[in-house]
Amino acid sequence: MLLAPPLFALPFPSIDPILIELGPFAIRWYALAYIAGLLIGWWLAKKLCASPALWGGKAPIAPEEFDDAVVWVAFGVILGGRIGYVLFYNLPYYIEHPVEALTVWHGGMAFHGGFAGSILAMYLFTRRRGLSFVSMLDIAASVVPVGLFLGRIANFINGELWGRPSDVPWAMVFPHGGPLARHPSQLYEAGLEGLTIFLVLQVAIRAGALKRPGTIAGLFVLLYGCARIFVEFFREPDPQLGYLAGGFVTMGMVLSLPMLALGAWMIWRARHRPALGSGTPA
Structure with missing residues (x-):
């Protein structure tokens, strides 16, 4: 257990969380991460839909459908992320200060929310347009890691969501994390939840996974649950919650556990669906 400031620790890079400030208006790296994640994801999704070879024929969703779908998903992510944070991470505070629940710019977003x-938004969108909900999930899941990667890098730049105290050679003293050196857990999450899952999904897509609707979505849910639970062993829990049980269980772990079962079920269910292009309705 570390009880004193470290003798050696990597310096935290001094990056201003605000990229540009014009009077009362400020453009933050965190907001740019959300915007860039949505735009890059939108571009990649349209490329997937425009590649018949990946689907065994014409894609069940046309590329132009994402011009509208991305707006629905953006609202789903922002509203769901904020509501999830309010309900699961700091409900007593927001009950006493309900107006603060609307101040998204003050921070506080939950991935699980x-x-x-986003799933609800995609369901409503595909139902309204008469599109394949499961294939929409596959496409969205294939690009979500891009946003996760950028978001975690933004968390690191902001010096927030730091890790537990540690004496590993790459530990850092975060500006608002006290005098102890800590795991840069935001970078662990960027590498696992973002880069690693993205690469695994791209390999699966090139191997024909999109031809079995639900496979990519299930794989993403399963891998994210595993990655998040693993990183939670290095990430400092939210101070208002602390550890929930046993001195190591966190809210992030609890919310990720059902994802393991859900992801495995989705993959199993996908394996029992007829493949696209097989001549049998999926």
Whole structure:
């Protein structure tokens, strides 16, 4: 257990969380991460839909459908992420200060809430347009890691969501994390939840996974649950919650556990669906 400031620790890079400030208006790296994640994801999704070879024929969703879908998903992510944070991470505070629940610019977004919000948005969108909900999930899941990667890098720049105290050679003293050196857990999450999952999904897509609707979505849910639970062993829990049980269980772990079962079920269910292009309705 570390009880004193470290003798040696990597210096935290001094990056201003605000990229540009014009009077009362400020453009923050965190907001840019959300915008860039949505735009890059939109571009990649349209490329997937325009590649018949990946689907065994014409894609079940046309590329132009994402011009509207991305707006629905953006609202789902933002609203779901904020509602999830309010409900699961700091409900007593927001009950006493309800107006603060609307101040998204003050921070406080939960991935699991944004995940649920985006799924609801895609369900409503595909139902309204008469499109394949499961294939829409596959396409969205294939590009979500891009946003996760950028978001975690923005968390690191902001010096927030730091890790637990540690004496590893790459530990850092965060500006608002006290005198102890800590795991840069935001970078662990960027590498696992973002880069690693993205690469695994791209390999699966090139191997024909999109031809079995639900495979990519299930793989993403399963891998994210595993990655998040693993990183939670290095990430400092939210101070208002602390550890929930046993001195190591966190809210992030609890919310990620159902994802393991859900992801495995989705993959199993996808394997029992007829492949696209097989001549049998999926």
